[in-house]
Structure formats: structure tokens, C-alpha cells
Amino acid sequence: MKKLFGHPDSGHAYKVRLFLAVAAIEHSYEQVDIWIPRDQRSSEFQAAASFGEVPVLIDDGRAYVQSNAILLHLAQQKKGWGAETPERLDLCTQWLMWEANKIGMCLPQLRSRAKFGSDAALDGAYDWLHARYLHDVNVLNEELADGKPWMLSGDEPTIADFSLCGYLFFADEAKLAVPDQVQAWLDRLSGLAGWRHPYHLLG
């Protein structure tokens, strides 16, 4: 049995729960209040969350942390969603690594600033993060410009798509534009059976 800990404001938790929902993987879900001090969260969560963050997936008694590592675990377990062959898994892993250092490094901070207010450090970093976002989202736009529906070849999405989309569904809250090809890809994702908006899936 699987159990996911998450929070509706977390795009990292969202990408995992969205994958679980679309892949129809049975699990339970518990919301963790990420706005209270870490030592006030449930003891079950504290024991499992080795970095103190959501998402955490408990699977067969073992705790998995870091959203992209969780996606890799699940895809390999299902032997699908990009883990059908070692070659496709390599391609997914590349996109997951890229996501963590690119889109996943600027968009969460820009959205956090726009939605929850800035802190002093972020004021100085805003222009740099914004420039990073424009560059990174354009890389995705060009990747999709040949008309392929998903990040990897084929008719079905993979964990690369789920990883990359997590925070892009919050772009409006970050007051950021999404280029056309990326928006069309997000629209395809939101047309998948099981898709729901972050606040509905994690609330």
C-alpha cells in the first residue's frame, strides 16, 4: 500500500500525485501543513521525511523522498511511463535532472514571491530568476515545436512530462506567461483521465 504526503501549494507534491492519479496507482493521501514549523508536523511524517519536505511517498513500508526520485521509483515499478526500456529511462532521467536544476529552480521561487510575498533575499534575485525562467520555458517550447505530443517520442506521456509540468500549472500564480507549444502540451496533460488542478488534487 502506498501513502503520499503533500500540500496543495507544492508543485513538487503535485507532480507525484498527478502521476499517481493518471497512472491509476492506488494510494492514500495525507496533507502536511508545510506552513508550521517542521517539529510540529506529525511524527509519522517527520520520521519519513529525511529532508523535512513534501512530497514523501511511503511504499511497502519504505520512505521515498524528492519528487523526481519518487517518479523514477514508480515508473520502474510499473515498468512503464518511460521505464519500458533502459534507453527511454535514460531519456526520462535526463529530463528529470534538467527539471530540478532549471524550471524547478526558478518557477517555484517566482510563484512563491508573487503569491506569498517577497522576502529580502528574493528581491535581489528576482530578475535573475525571471531571466532563467524565460530561457528554460523556451527550451521546452522549442523541444515541443516539432509537434510531438509529449517530451519523449510516442503516444503516451512519461514521467518526464509529469516532472516538468508540476510547477507550470502554477505559472498564472507566478504572473508568468507560458509560450504556445508549452501551453498546448499543458492542455494535453489536463485532458488526461485523472487530471485535476493542483488545488483539487492536493487540497
Ligand SMILES: N[C@@H](CCC(=O)N[C@@H](CS)C(=O)NCC(=O)O)C(=O)O
Ligand atoms: N527537491 C524537492 C523539493 C521539495 C520542496 O521544496 N518541498 C517544499 C514544498 S514545495 C516543502 O516541503 N516546504 C516545507 C519545508 O521545507 O518545511 C523535491 O523535488 O521533492
